[in-house]
Amino acid sequence: MKKVYTCFCTDVIHDGHLNILNEAKKYGRVIVGCLSDKALIRYNRFPTVSQEERVKLYRSLEGVDEVVIQEDMLYDDVLMLIQPDIVIHGDNWKEGPEKAIRDHVEKLVKGYGGELIDIPYTYNEKVKKLDLQLKEKLSMPEYRRKRLRQLIEMTPVVKTMEAHSGLTGLIVEKTVVEHEGKLDQFDAMWVSSLCDSTAKGKPDIELVDMTSRFRTIDDIMEVTTKPIIFDGDTGGLTEHFVYTVRSLERMGVSAVIIEDKTGLKKNSLFGTEVEQTQASIEDFSEKIAAGKKAQLTDDFMIIARIESLILERGMEDALERAAAFVKAGADGIMIHSRRKDPAEILEFCDKFRETDKKTPIVVVPSSFNTITEAELAEHGVNIVIYANQLTRSAFPAMKKTAEDILKYHRAKEVDDRLMPIKDIITLIDEL
Numbered sequence: 001m002k003k004v005y006t007c008f009c010t011d012v013i014h015d016g017h018l019n020i021l022n023e024a025k026k027y028g029r030v031i032v033g034c035l036s037d038k039a040l041i042r043y044n045r046f047p048t049v050s051q052e053e054r055v056k057l058y059r060s061l062e063g064v065d066e067v068v069i070q071e072d073m074l075y076d077d078v079l080m081l082i083q084p085d086i087v088i089h090g091d092n093w094k095e096g097p098e099k100a101i102r103d104h105v106e107k108l109v110k111g112y113g114g115e116l117i118d119i120p121y122t123y124n125e126k127v128k129k130l131d132l133q134l135k136e137k138l139s140m141p142e143y144r145r146k147r148l149r150q151l152i153e154m155t156p157v158v159k160t161m162e163a164h165s166g167l168t169g170l171i172v173e174k175t176v177v178e179h180e181g182k183l184d185q186f187d188a189m190w191v192s193s194l195c196d197s198t199a200k201g202k203p204d205i206e207l208v209d210m211t212s213r214f215r216t217i218d219d220i221m222e223v224t225t226k227p228i229i230f231d232g233d234t235g236g237l238t239e240h241f242v243y244t245v246r247s248l249e250r251m252g253v254s255a256v257i258i259e260d261k262t263g264l265k266k267n268s269l270f271g272t273e274v275e276q277t278q279a280s281i282e283d284f285s286e287k288i289a290a291g292k293k294a295q296l297t298d299d300f301m302i303i304a305r306i307e308s309l310i311l312e313r314g315m316e317d318a319l320e321r322a323a324a325f326v327k328a329g330a331d332g333i334m335i336h337s338r339r340k341d342p343a344e345i346l347e348f349c350d351k352f353r354e355t356d357k358k359t360p361i362v363v364v365p366s367s368f369n370t371i372t373e374a375e376l377a378e379h380g381v382n383i384v385i386y387a388n389q390l391t392r393s394a395f396p397a398m399k400k401t402a403e404d405i406l407k408y409h410r411a412k413e414v415d416d417r418l419m420p421i422k423d424i425i426t427l428i429d430e431l
């Protein structure tokens with residue numbers, strides 16, 4: 001009997017999956033691959049049920065003879081091991097980023113004399129409703145809030161991109177690229193004080209109040225599902241910070257990052273060029289402890305951002321603060337630098353990891369931007385935040401367009417570099 005293989009990466013079975021199984025069993029013994037959690041978050045979307053539950057679900061389906069774990073989104077592991085006579089998949093992977101995977105699978109299958117069959121993709125109102133229900137589940141506070149902790153356990157580096165509006169949130173949510181045959185996407189979103197203030201035309205001095213910043217979070221959460229890390233600046237007064245923690249936790253935000261500075265906020269990239277006052281270890285530890293005491297779930301994270309390297313206070317001061325803040329209850333440490341060379345960041349990570357193997361490390365490689373995520377992971381980094389790149393890329397493009405329209409008194413000269421409005425509209429889901 002021929003071996004027939006198909007891979008599922010779904011939490012909910014609908015007519016399309018059943019149709020593939022019905023076709024598959026016509027050819028022989030059906031083996032279903034369950035795409036692993038680690039592969040799934042790169043390929044598709046975050047799972048709402050565990051890998052074990054998905055395996056159990058697939059085994060319960062009529063026509064399934066065996067279920068295996070597929071660790072590689074390119075199918076190399078299972079195809080080399082099983083060498084199925086036939087691989088079956090919906091024809092939706094014949095275009096877009098997934099086409100690279102199909103091409104790779106076709107090459108592998110033909111290499112040992114197998115066959116690849118594409119089944120017309122099933123899309124009806126029932127399937128559409130199930131997809132929407134799954135998206136809604138992913139966006140619910142109780143599911144979204146815990147996802148950052150889950151990602152830290154599941155992936156070498158949590159790739160985080162800034163978002164400051166619903167539209168930029170959608171860009172972070174839906175951008176998937178194919179590179180060297182593999183798919184990749186961002187894991188989380190960073191709601192930056194700088195970018196939020198800039199989008200509102202305000203200076204980055206904590207002038208935009210929390211109520212306004214929470215509205216930005218609402219705009220993003222309404223149209224996305226990925227976890228959110230919130231830039232809490234200094235956290236404000238301790239008495240105010242506890243309310244911020246409760247509000248963010250209730251909304252479904254995964255983490256807040258607060259920096260160990262006091263007084264009027266000045267952007268860290270100014271370093272010692274402007275007067276900036278670092279909070280004492282004792283005062284900042286009390287703020288962290290108060291925030292941890294206020295939160296109601298184990299999911300939410302308070303991450304302490306250390307400014308010692310920015311303010312040229314030295315490595316020992318940074319390490320002393322890191323140890324104290326973890327002792328006070330911080331769920332992670334963000335270490336910041338404005339140097340173009342990542343050497344001092346890597347030195348901090350290595351020394352911190354000598355005594356603390358577990359506490360997540362967060363970095364923002366804005367100035368030291370030549371280092372890769374993989375290189376940072378080698379030094380114990382867990383979360384990489386691209387903190388302002390969307391804002392910085394949008395501003396010069398919009399400015400140039402405005403200048404050219406004024407210059408030529410028409411829009412023709414700018415049209416070639418504009419995205420068609422229909423492409424923007426397709427980014428936005430309709431119910």
